[in-house]
Amino acid sequence: MSEAPIGVFDSGVGGLSVLKEIRQLLPAESLLYVADCGHIPYGEKSPEFIRQRCAVIAEFLRSRGAKALVLACNTATVAGVADLRQHYPDWPIVGMEPAVKPAAAATRSGVVGVLATTGTLQSAKFAALLDRFASDVRVITQPCPGLVELIETGDLHSEALRALLRSYIEPLLAAGCDTIILGCTHYPFLKPLLSQMLPPAISLIDTGAAVARQLQRLLSERGLLADGPARETQFWTSAAPERLCKILPVLWNKSGSVQSFNR
Amino acid sequence: MSEAPIGVFDSGVGGLSVLKEIRQLLPAESLLYVADCGHIPYGEKSPEFIRQRCAVIAEFLRSRGAKALVLACNTATVAGVADLRQHYPDWPIVGMEPAVKPAAAATRSGVVGVLATTGTLQSAKFAALLDRFASDVRVITQPCPGLVELIETGDLHSEALRALLRSYIEPLLAAGCDTIILGCTHYPFLKPLLSQMLPPAISLIDTGAAVARQLQRLLSERGLLADGPARETQFWTSAAPERLCKILPVLWNKSGSVQSFNR
16 A cells, blocks of 8 residues: 555646546545646657656656656657656556557447547557557548647637547548547547537547556556545646646646646 | 858747748848747747747857847747847847738728737737737737647648638638738748638738848848858758758748757
């Protein structure tokens, strides 16, 4: 049993979609969340830049006593998880990956769409995932520049968001996709809007809940799960704290105190 | 007469729209261009972060002997030009500002639209500009999250760009704007697309050419204009050089050698 906190980070507010799943599954855990909003979007950054950010933020979360780390960002996982695991061999680290395997199992049309950042889609890691799990299905990939930035504004129903999203899903529908992978932790916040825009037969697949279960497994194996009453969540951001404060009630469903992260 | 180069920078490739005007007006000048693509988009960053980037890049351009500086970025001008002028009182520095005065003079409907980043539209500088030059006209402001990021991909005719742009111009047209200010140096690259999408009576106003003339004036007053044959332009970027290399033929109309900027 360990009451030490769990560290979670993302390039911005997208990781809150994962944090929600962790909070629901593990209410007794203290959670620390770093939103690297000052460097959004990671999707168009160089791998080297992202690795540096991962190293800085991981070290900060270690200094706060984090017993485990969740990279709640697909792009950061692609660029940085291998280095982090090498650097901290005994620290439980959970990363994200697009849900290619469950999508390949779920599709009936045999065509799966993937919405993700350019960084994720161009990675060797993603290519390997397709090789391994999607050899029997057709996979249509769609990079989505601008989408993360619009979600970061906290307005999930703007006409701009709807228009941009429509342009990204139309090619997937035209190709016959019946299953769409949300391959960026920002995108689950689009589910309400997507459910209005997509035919009802289309399934949306993300990995937030699976990541929370994987975290639970790793902590349980090591005897590190906390118990007792519900615990707090603390937030940091590398952009203006007021901005995250304003968005928390929308994306996290309640307000929270936000501290400044200047590293 | 001085053959020292002129330093120009932007958060990304938008400043190339200004660089083009400078190149055309001042062919005998050597130009240095820094694209801070590793930190795009400035529009959503804190003023403090942008001031730091301005300081680092200005110092680099000084170290390369730049005889003048052009902040080819509206958001960077809002955040950083005052500090830079204080720090380098004798260095000619030209910034950008939305063309409110010419737009107010040009409108016949009395309604002017402004497309810009959130950072520019929320600034005290922009409020002062409206107070001073737009008291007699109605001004409709439209922040455009995501637009810079889409332009940075170098694809200026994608369906996504068209969709996002449409959502941003529709409110301006509905309000009766006949004059639209392009208040971000990225947006002049949208003119071909905008001219297809807008009724022919709508005027688009940007400030690239005016900035080039202002630069010429400042250099001429100080006896610093170069003469002689056409000179070179050198490029640096804080993201992967290959990406800027790929975009230069599209936005700069010819290729160029790009160096890495790691500060």
